[in-house]
Amino acid sequence: MKRGQALTMLLFTVSISLMVVTASVMIIAANSLSVSHVESGSLAYHIAESGLEDALMRLLRDPAAAEGTLTVGLGQATVIVTGSDPLVVTSTGRLGNFVRSVRADVSYTGGIMTVSSWQEVFN
Structure with a gap:
């Protein structure tokens, strides 16, 4: 070399x-x-699911109090109820810049709540 x-x-x-x-x-x-x-994104989805489950529980107890904002961990779920039969319950979970939404169609028959649809909403 x-x-x-x-x-x-x-x-x-x-x-x-x-x-x-x-x-x-x-x-x-x-x-x-x-x-x-x-x-x-997955956490935002689970926050939305938590908000929807909470809203369904509140619908059973007091239908007028189902809408609102729920703090879940570090995020928030915002619930909106529209329609009359079926009720359309939409929950939007937010965690920072991440947003996911789920929706359920709910009806009452003979005083019994029935959830006929539960799905993620894509915007």
């Missing part, structure tokens, strides 16, 4: 290794952020 050739090879190897490590760290950071977004 000529003088200085080993240093050139070492610098080349170190720079390639540094690029590989940097790319790996960037991929891991992007995946971590993506997982965080999925988890926050």
Whole structure:
């Protein structure tokens, strides 16, 4: 080997290794952020579900008090009741910038509440 050739090879190897490590760290950071977004969206969905379940319970006790806002953990569920037969109960869960909504169609027959539909609403 000529003088200085080993240093050139070492610098080349170190720079390639540094690029590989940097790319790996960037991929891991992007995946971590993506997982965080999925988890926050899932939590917003569960907050909406909690709001809907709470609203159905309140509908059974006092139909006039079913609407409102419910704090669930770090998020909030906002419940709106529309219609008459069936009642359409919509709950929107918010956690930061993440928003998910669920809706249930509810009817009363002979004083018994029946939920005929329960689904996520996509806006």
